[in-house]
Every structure is written in C-alpha cells, then in structure tokens.
Amino acid sequence: MSYAKSLRCSKCGREYPLEPINLCDFCFSPLEVTYDYRSMSEVVSREAISSGPVTMWRYLNLLPINDKVVDLGTGFTPLIKAENLGKEIGLDNLYIKNDCLNPTYSFKDRVVSVAISKAMEFGFDTVACASTGNLSASVAAHAAKTGLKAYVFVPANLEQGKMVSTAIYNPTLIAVDGTYDDVSRLCTQMVGRFKWGFININLRPYYAEGSKTLGYEVAEQLGWRAPDCAVAPAASGLLFTRIWKGLNELAMLGLIGPVNTHMYLTQAAGCSPIVNAFNAGSLHVHPVKPNTIARSIAIGNPSDGQYALRIARESGGGACAAFDEEIIEAMKLLSQTEGIFAETAGGVVIAGLKRLVDSGAIKRDELTVAFITGSGLKTQEAVAEVVSPITIQPTLSSFIENCADSVEGY
Numbered sequence: 001m002s003y004a005k006s007l008r009c010s011k012c013g014r015e016y017p018l019e020p021i022n023l024c025d026f027c028f029s030p031l032e033v034t035y036d037y038r039s040m041s042e043v044v045s046r047e048a049i050s051s052g053p054v055t056m057w058r059y060l061n062l063l064p065i066n067d068k069v070v071d072l073g074t075g076f077t078p079l080i081k082a083e084n085l086g087k088e089i090g091l092d093n094l095y096i097k098n099d100c101l102n103p104t105y106s107f108k109d110r111v112v113s114v115a116i117s118k119a120m121e122f123g124f125d126t127v128a129c130a131s132t133g134n135l136s137a138s139v140a141a142h143a144a145k146t147g148l149k150a151y152v153f154v155p156a157n158l159e160q161g162k163m164v165s166t167a168i169y170n171p172t173l174i175a176v177d178g179t180y181d182d183v184s185r186l187c188t189q190m191v192g193r194f195k196w197g198f199i200n201i202n203l204r205p206y207y208a209e210g211s212k213t214l215g216y217e218v219a220e221q222l223g224w225r226a227p228d229c230a231v232a233p234a235a236s237g238l239l240f241t242r243i244w245k246g247l248n249e250l251a252m253l254g255l256i257g258p259v260n261t262h263m264y265l266t267q268a269a270g271c272s273p274i275v276n277a278f279n280a281g282s283l284h285v286h287p288v289k290p291n292t293i294a295r296s297i298a299i300g301n302p303s304d305g306q307y308a309l310r311i312a313r314e315s316g317g318g319a320c321a322a323f324d325e326e327i328i329e330a331m332k333l334l335s336q337t338e339g340i341f342a343e344t345a346g347g348v349v350i351a352g353l354k355r356l357v358d359s360g361a362i363k364r365d366e367l368t369v370a371f372i373t374g375s376g377l378k379t380q381e382a383v384a385e386v387v388s389p390i391t392i393q394p395t396l397s398s399f400i401e402n403c404a405d406s407v408e409g410y
C-alpha cells in the first residue's frame with residue numbers, strides 16, 4: 001500500500017486527489033505528490049530497506065504506487081569512488097553515480113517504472129510521451145514488457161542511437177519536425193483529446209517521484225549520509241528537484257542526519273535557461289532556443305526550472321554551463337580516467353564539475369557526487385573522432401612495421 005496522500009500545487013498549495021493530472025486549475029503550476037510520512041515512518045527503516053531487492057524497488061514504500069507493476073531491474077546502480085578523475089580535477093572525495101547501467105541505459109528507467117506502474121493502476125491501455133531520446137526508449141521498453149500500447153514523440157533530428165534504441169521495442173514512433181519544446185507543446189494539446197497516460201504530462205507528478213530514488217541510493221551507498229556536494233544535469237529541472245527531495249525525505253524519516261548538501265545544477269551553454277537565471281540573480285527562467293550537442297537535456301522552456309533554481313540557491317549550491325567542446329573533452333576524460341562512457345549529458349556534468357572546482361565553489365575535501373544519467377553508446381556521433389585505429393595486415397612483420405615505435409622494450 002502506498003503512503004501517497006494527495007497532489008499539492010507547488011505554488012498556491014491547493015490539494016487535489018491522486019488522479020492523472022499535473023497542473024493546478026487555479027495557477028497552472030505543477031502538482032507534487034504528498035505523503036503521510038508519519039505512517040510511512042512506521043514501516044520504513046534502514047534495515048528494511050537494506051534487506052530489500054537490489055533495485056529501486058527497495059524504496060517501494062516511499063513511492064506513490066501501491067505495487068511495482070513493471071520491473072525491468074532498474075536502479076541501485078553503482079556509486080563509484082572516482083580517484084583518478086578526482087586527482088585530475090582536484091578532488092579527494094569524488095564519487096560517480098553511474099546511471100548508464102539501467103535497463104535502457106539512462107536514469108529515465110526510474111521515472112518510467114513508477115509512471116507506467118501508475119498508468120496501469122489508473123487503467124490506461126495506452127501510454128505516450130514527449131521525449132529528448134532517453135525517455136522514448138524507456139517508455140517503449142516498459143510498454144513492451146507490460147503489453148501497453150505506446151506512442152512516443154521525439155524531435156526529428158534525434159541521434160541515430162536514440163532512434164534505434166527506441167524503435168527496437170516497436171512503439172509507434174513519431175518524429176516531429178521541431179524542437180523538444182515543440183514536441184512537448186504538441187503532446188500537451190493531445191492530453192485532452194486522447195485517453196492516454198502521457199508519462200511526463202498527465203502522469204508527471206508520479207513520474208517525478210521516480211527520480212527521488214537517485215537521492216535515496218546515494219545516501220544509502222555512502223553509509224546513510226548525504227553528500228557535501230551534488231552535481232547533476234538539468235533539462236526540465238525535475239530530476240534536480242527530486243534528488244533534493246529524496247535526501248530530505250530520508251532526513252525527515254530519521255534515516256540520515258540533517259542534509260547540508262550544496263546542490264549544483266549543470267546545463268549545456270547552448271541551452272542554459274536555468275543557469276542564465278541563476279547568474280542573473282533572477283527568479284524567472286526565460287526560455288531559450290536550444291543549440292547544443294547535449295540533446296537529451298536541450299529543453300529551452302524548462303517546466304520545473306524555477307523550482308530547480310530555488311534549490312540551487314537555497315542549498316548554497318550553484319549553476320554552471322559548459323560549451324560543446326568542453327562537453328566532448330569531459331566525455332573523453334571520464335572514459336579515460338574512470339572507464340565510464342557517458343553520453344553528452346554526462347559530459348555536461350563533468351565539464352561543469354571541473355569548472356566548479358576551478359572556481360573554488362567545490363573544495364578539494366568535500367564529498368562530491370556527480371550524477372551520470374545516460375550512456376555514451378547512444379550519442380556516439382559526439383565523439384566519433386576518437387576512432388583512428390592503426391590498420392595492419394594480419395602478419396607479425398606488418399605489426400612491427402606499423403607499431404614498433406609504441407611497443408616498449410622492442
């Protein structure tokens with residue numbers, strides 16, 4: 001049984017029943033799931049969680065669903081001590097949360113696991129989403145597993161790896177001639193017309209809660225404590241807000257001490273509306289037109305931008321943007337120091353982290369977690385230039401002729 005109590009408007013506080021709705025009727029602000037934490041705290045303990053499945057479902061009691069309906073084995077991904085990368089950029093206590101290692105290779109499996117389970121509770125037979133490429137793959141995979149029909153809408157200029165890793169699950173794949181913001185607007189218009197569960201629109205309050213598990217896992221994997229600093233990517237800003245919510249819920253439930261985490265948000269310079277607002281000291285996030293290789297986080301008009309912005313400020317954190325060249329360099333750096341091939345969004349995080357350390361915002365001894373949210377196999381175009389093999393004939397003499405210079409002791 002779920003401890004979710006209601007949906008509450010994040011601006012005016014009006015409450016709504018737990019239905020497939022995402023905006024307040026009065027002020028059009030996003031709705032957020034509330035819980036009965038008192039009852040929840042009676043069943044939730046470190047021991048109960050630790051003895052649960054080695055997936056995100058160890059936190060089922062903290063999520064807004066009655067039961068897991070679809071389980072592809074998402075979550076409880078490795079938290080790696082990144083000593084080599086730390087040495088390279090000047091941190092003694094750096095960890096990488098490697099969410100490439102989810103069933104469809106991105107953190108989106110967390111949000112989709114919750115939203116699809118909720119869609120089935122609500123009785124939808126069709127799900128849909130507006131996606132920058134990772135959500136589409138995850139929705140298609142979960143729909144395949146559950147037998148739901150899926151309509152996934154993506155910008156037509158998506159990377160080939162994102163297209164293939166979505167299409168393979170055989171959803172109805174619709175390529176829209178426009179940006180993600182156009183796709184999102186189109187899907188919002190469709191919500192009233194079709195009786196579908198739109199994973200990141202009318203099911204958005206539930207979808208959002210899946211991201212809390214990233215916060216839970218990191219705290220548990222650090223030995224039940226919050227990090228000093230967290231560095232995460234922001235597209236709509238929702239993930240960023242839910243890492244924070246996850247950490248604070250654990251503190252509220254008495255599972256960890258007070259949360260003093262500085263929350264740092266990163267975006268690509270070619271699409272950085274939230275970072276712009278942070279730097280301008282503004283409360284409002286002004287939309288931009290995206291132009292960056294980090295397409296999975298290229299949302300020009302981020303729906304949860306102002307909430308992410310507030311958390312970056314109030315946690316004593318910050319916001320930082322990285323240029324495309326820095327993103328590519330950071331993808332190589334992460335691969336070549338830690339053996340983790342992240343997608344462009346991961347490059348944004350590592351490039352941002354480097355800037356934050358260089359500027360003195362993050363200090364050498366602070367326990368810092370960088371969230372790597374998707375796999376580089378889906379955005380190979382960005383770093384295709386690394387491929388320059390030495391081509392030889394299948395003979396020893398050809399190897400010696402072409403490679404002897406680099407063979408030590410020859």
Ligand SMILES: *Cc1c(COP(=O)(O)O)cnc(C)c1O
Nearest residue numbers: 134235236237238239345373374
């Ligand atoms: C979707 C996505 C994000 C961030 O999503 P939000 O809209 O900010 O919640 C980050 N990284 C990757 C790889 C994504 O696909």
Ligand SMILES: [Zn+2]
Nearest residue numbers: 009012024027
């Ligand atoms: Zn409201």
